[in-house]
Amino acid sequence: MASLIDRDKQFIWHPFTPQKQMPDPIAIVKGSGSLLFDEMGNSYIDAISSWWVNLHGHAHPYIAEKIYQQALTLEQVIFAGFTHSPAVNLAERLLPLLPGSMSRIFYSDNGSTSTEVALKMALQYWWNLNPEKARTKILCFENSYHGDTFGAMSVSDRSVFTTPFVPLLFDVITIPLPNNGNLDSIKSIIHQYGNDIAAFIYEPMIQGAGGMNMYDSYLMNELLNSVKLYEVICVADEVMTGFGRTGTLFASEHYHKKPDIICLSKGLTGGTMALGVTACNNRIYNAFVDDDKRKTFFHGHSFTANPLACTAALASLDLLQQQSAIERIEWLCNEVAIFAKELINLNLQIQNVRVVGTVLAFEMQDVTKTYLHQIAQPFTKACLDRGVYIRPLGNTVYIMPPYSVTESEFEKIKSVILEVIKLFV
Ligand SMILES: Cc1ncc(COP(=O)(O)O)c(C=O)c1O
8 A cells, every 4th residue: 555645646736835846745643732743653843833823732622522512513504594603602702802893703714715805895895885986906015915816816915926827916006014214105105095995904013924024013003094094994814913923812902003804714713624704893894784785795605604613713712711821822922032032142144033922033044035945945854854843934934833832842943943043054
């Protein structure tokens, strides 16, 4: 019988993975806490929370039990014309936790669909108000990443991820992240187009896939002030930043100006199941309450509000709201900040060491970030060989561990990163 890896190589097409000369995938047979175990019995500390999804550790028994019980009760039901308690309980529980005055939850399946829904909601909002004068422009940041569906790609940076599709992506207004030197010029763009801009979509506090770019919250507040002058719908894409990653439950808490729409996924289910949420306030929702049926939001997915996924999200919230989890996140933020100081003090010829909450990032070799940088693969391999899994974005190395990471596991992440940096500088 061929090995799992050989069978994989014959039949599977992996995401974000060049297919020619692809290194063998690692066959993971088990996860427990912050560890992943391969079929050879090796273990790896999951220092990037399996693409930023895992919060409480892998195969968490509490979440697993809740999903199991729900699977025995109701695994799936159409969500048009029907409802169920996991979906309603989750909405009731989530809405008061969200920044702003969120009043409605729209469910979908993942981060890309959560942003796609947000964009369609925002655009249709203006159409519903007045089809002749509907605003159609979207404002977004350079280096942003909001997912891989066409709308999400359109509002993301034009990059290696989108190059083949550029002619088909809709036009957007792109601005740089605010810094002390450019705020006035960004504001003048907003003043120029403000009355045509339907929505502003942004990743609060940190841009993830675009290179773990962290930016100033004071300046962002200023920017949000300007945007709000024109009644632009503010869409916070908290797919990565939600559920404690930036030290607060949601990154939008760092700003005075709150969004009208929030997108969530990844950590929403503790990283257990695929689920997307697009939350909105009554300003948005009320524009869809009308006798005219054309003002309906005609969007949905087969698995909208899947009861198992909603149950996983409720179980994850149970864990996240325990005092011990809150203390764990505080501890991790502190450790990550200490590690950043150590990295800076060691003068290791790495660039731009930076931290927000539980996320730490820096660049290897070049100040400029390059997603196709040749260092990513050997860096990952060297860390894996030492029992730590990280996956640099080109030459941007970062960690974003699950909150279950123990003190000794964190020490190991640190020592492996230090050792591997020295191999490549
Ligand atoms: C900020 C942000 N938005 C959207 C997405 C897309 O999420 P998904 O991969 O679940 O489609 C991601 C994924 O990394 C993300 O980081």
